[in-house]
Amino acid sequence: MHEMSLAERIVEIITEQAQQQPFTRVLRVRLEIGTLAAVEPEALRFGFTVVSRDTVAEAATLEIVERPAQGWCFTCSVAVTIVRRGDPCPHCGGWQLQISGGDEMRIYDLEVV
């Protein structure tokens, strides 16, 4: 969706952290992204490469850890894992699902020098 503005936010957060911690260069950024967060990893990587230029995060590797969404099927009364929105319950094929999580977009940690 708006990977460029997400990349800008990531670089902003890292720049703030660089002042607080402090550190001079970021080697690796580990992100936790929910499978329903509608983030396109390649677009995010591209955006990050562009906006991190001339910052402490320049040339850092983006590592994206996917977090699956959990759903509760009211028909089956079981917890299910949801891969995409609009997918039915894998047990009954229905859509009486309450979905929790899967929309996380977090910076988990940074490897820095």
Add this chain to the structure above:
Amino acid sequence: MCTTCGCATDLPHQHGASGPTHSHAPGLSQQRMVQIEQDILGSNNRYAAANRARLAEQRILTLNLLSSPGSGKTTLLTRTLTDLAATQPSYVIEGDQQTNHDAERIRATGVPALQINTGRGCHLDAHRVGHAIDELAPTADSWLFIENVGNLVCPAAFDLGEHHKVVILSITEGEDKPLKYPDIFAAADLLLLNKIDLLPYLDFDVEQAVAYAHRIRPGLPVIRLSARSGEGMDAWYQWLQQRHQAIVTHHHREPHPSIVA
């Protein structure tokens, strides 16, 4: 942890004049992990929470209107404002990439409106909306409509501090929009099916569209209406009044912060 530079290592390292402020002794590993666990949209969410708190304090019902371009959002809004003008003070924040056209259309109804141009941005964010609320200064118990940028993708992720997201789907679009752009339907509390007056001329399958929307968001309330003919608009006004009543009731039930120990 080193109390001078804040780094996590217990190994000896040097600071100050002999090199860059945090240069560590040669030969020692300089890499370290910094656990930050920060939400990428954290700052937006903090602004949204601030907006929400102040809107709740003044019982201002706030709706974030979402749709693709051309669904008739602005026409729906001008009709709504005109119909309610006598009884309900309202305010509008308009989001578009460019132009003041929509804000001008709203102002023609006599309702205060503020245009936010997002430029290259594809959605409104809570920070800009907060400034717009400052500028509009809506009165207590009014209604605030935020017409988001016409886009069924990005605005879903950006909380503005609204009470409800309302998605508008016009029947000149495909029935399968809820399946194609599920995030926005998953985030909505109401679906307005607009341009229903055109039904005799189109092949749009209303039941199918509603069924698709319910796959994404079971139980999502749906109102079929036409901003042009006025059909179904009363149900929309009723929904708004019920939602406002819920906010007022909630406000009275919540103890005032000053009397909480």
